Amino acid sequence: MQSNPKGAAPGTHGIQHLELLALYNITKLIGNAVDLDTTLDSILAVLNDTLKMERATLLLYDRLSERLTIKASCGLSNEEEQRGVYRPDEGVCGQIFQTRSPFVVPDISSEPLFLNRTGARLGLTRSTISFLGVPVIVHDHPEGVLTVDRLFDEDVSFEEDIHFLTILATLIGQFLTLHRAIEKKEKKLIKENETLKARLHAPHGRHSIIGHSKPIQEVFGIINKIAASSATVLLLGESGTGKELVARAIHESGDRRHKAFIKVNCAALPEALLESELFGHERGAFTNAHATRPGRFELADGGTIFLDEIGEMPLTLQVKMLRVLQEKQFERVGGTKTFSVDVRIVAATNASLEREVNRGRFRADLYYRLNVVPIMLPSLRERKEDIPLLFNHFLNKSNERNNRQIRMTADLLDFLIDYPWPGNVREMQNLVERMVILTEDDRLTTADLPSTLTSPDTRLPPTARPAAPASPPSPSSPAGKSLQEIERAEVEAALRRNGWVQVRAARELGLTQRQIGYRIKKYRLSRFDSFRS
Known part of the structure; x- marks a missing residue:
């Protein structure tokens, strides 16, 4: 064993030239590094090719296993690398790691601390093999050990070799530090990217449901509360309010999200086929x-x-459905074998099941089994602040499908917010698609709306809409006025009742300040004109 390298040998200038060449090639590798492991292997290959340093290895300390393991090598097989594992107090490598000092073994065959655990030198019959190692230090802490083999030769200067390997170990330490910093920054960027994506989809909620109004946020709150459970859910509300989307959000928010989400429309099939569709057949x-x-x-x-x-x-199928809810068991049509399933049931209806129970069309016991967690989905009339968000979403999707770049005007947005949407979100989606396809302009205005939407009856919510007038209205009656005349009169009356305070008048009419300001300008309303009249 030798810890003090011997003096310089002849040929020093030639060796220094080779060392400079090796350092030049190594710095080029580090400067162009993409992958850590590949670059480290290439660095050690330079030692072999340029300086005839054989079986170069880089061992790094693994804090989980508390062992020194080979991170990169040149001249070792995968099996030999895997055998090269050392405790930090074991063998020559452990000595170098603990003392943080270089170590030279002039003849490995006579050094008891040299363990040759990799087995890479077994069977070698050449001249005496020397072993050199230096610590890899990062921020004053030992991170690993860099080692090489040398064939013993009078021309070899261990002092020169140790000096060179120490410089290289410093470069490798800096390279590891840089790589870890880049890796840390990449992880931070990935996390920030995920956060930005989450914020980008925030208007859609965590459930791909578009809306930030209070009613839809209350729905989100219920979904979050029941996500972890398997409770049966009953979705209530008008047609077109997005029941299937909410059902899918419930599924994807819980532990069942990696399993199937199966949809069945109970009104789409006759009784015999529906039973087979639900429970299968033999x-x-x-x-x-x-x-x-x-x-x-x-x-x-x-x-x-x-x-x-x-x-x-x-009704006849409801009995079988009740058993599935209670026992999670059923038989196929035409079969006798009982099947057991673990299924979460989410049901939906736009009809009043209580009324159907009273009429004898729906089983009361089934209704109570379904009505464990009822969720009332708000109509679009109840979440007007979501209308611009929804319309923009459907408009962007339709633009993509039809290769258009259409935008909407302010007057159309005002109309959309005032419109009662009897068909809710589904009606809006269909309307957008129709308008994008039919318009020849690059902007949608109220002129692009179908006439069925601009008739007086459609301006009322479905519950307030008259069936049919008993007799035609007279020209002098309010019903005989145009929509603009009616709207102008309503806005002016609200302004008068609220002392021409726009905020109060807007609140009374259910409008925003921007909307009432637009109407005041549109109809040229003035409190001074009202005084004169």
């Missing part, structure tokens, strides 16, 4: 049943089944 159960077929409940096992328009389910 071969020969009915005409054309040529093969056994699993039902939707089997396909949804472990996941969620969405039963849309549950109020339309026939």
